[in-house]
Amino acid sequence: SAVISQKPSRDICQRGTSLTIQCQVDSQVTMMFWYRQQPGQSLTLIATANQGSEATYESGFVIDKFPISRPNLTFSTLTVSNMSPEDSSIYLCSVGETGPNTEAFFGQGTRLTVV
C-alpha cells in the first residue's frame, strides 16, 4: 500500500488568509483526490487532482476557492483560499488506481481551524 504524507497535520489560521496543504506519496499513483470532512460529518469529495491539467471539481466546489496543483504522479497541493470559519474542517488526500479492483488510501489529514 502507498505511504501518504500530508502536511501540515493541523493549523489555526486567521480569516481572510489562505493555507496550502501538501500531499506526498512514496510511489507513483494514477489517481489523487482531495476530501473535506466538516465537524461531525462524513467525507465529501472536493476534486480529482489530474497530473498536468486542471483538477476536476465536484458540485459545490470551485477552483477559485480550492485551487489544486498536481505537477507529477507523486505530489499534489490543495489551497484553501480566503478562509472563513466555515472552512474549519479536516482535509484529506487520497490516492488510488483506476480499474475495477483497487483500494483507496488516505493521508493522515490536515485539521484546519479558522478564527
Added chain:
Amino acid sequence: GIQVEQSPPDLILQEGANSTLRCNFSDSVNNLQWFHQNPWGQLINLFYIPSGTKQNGRLSATTVATERYSLLYISSSQTTDSGVYFCAGVNTGGFKTIFGAGTRLFVKA
C-alpha cells in the same frame, strides 16, 4: 451516482460486547471498503471487501454484492474501538470513492 447508507448512526457498547454495523449501497459497486476514523481524525483502512468474507483479529466483514450490502462485525469490543466507522464504495466504471454517513461507536469501560 451511488448511495451508501449506514446503520445504526450511533452505537454505545459495554466493553466486551459484540456488534454488527451495516452498509447498504445502491447500484453496482466496486471496491467496497470499511474504514475506522480514530479520535485524531486519521482514517484507517480496515477491509477492502468487494465480495465475500474477511477476518482480521476481532474484526470481520462480509459483503454480499448481489444484495448490495456489507456487514462489519466487532467482537469483544474494547475502548480503543471507539470512533467512527465508515463504509465507502466506487460505482462500477467510475473511480471516485463515496462515503456513507458513518456509525459513531463509543465503547464504555
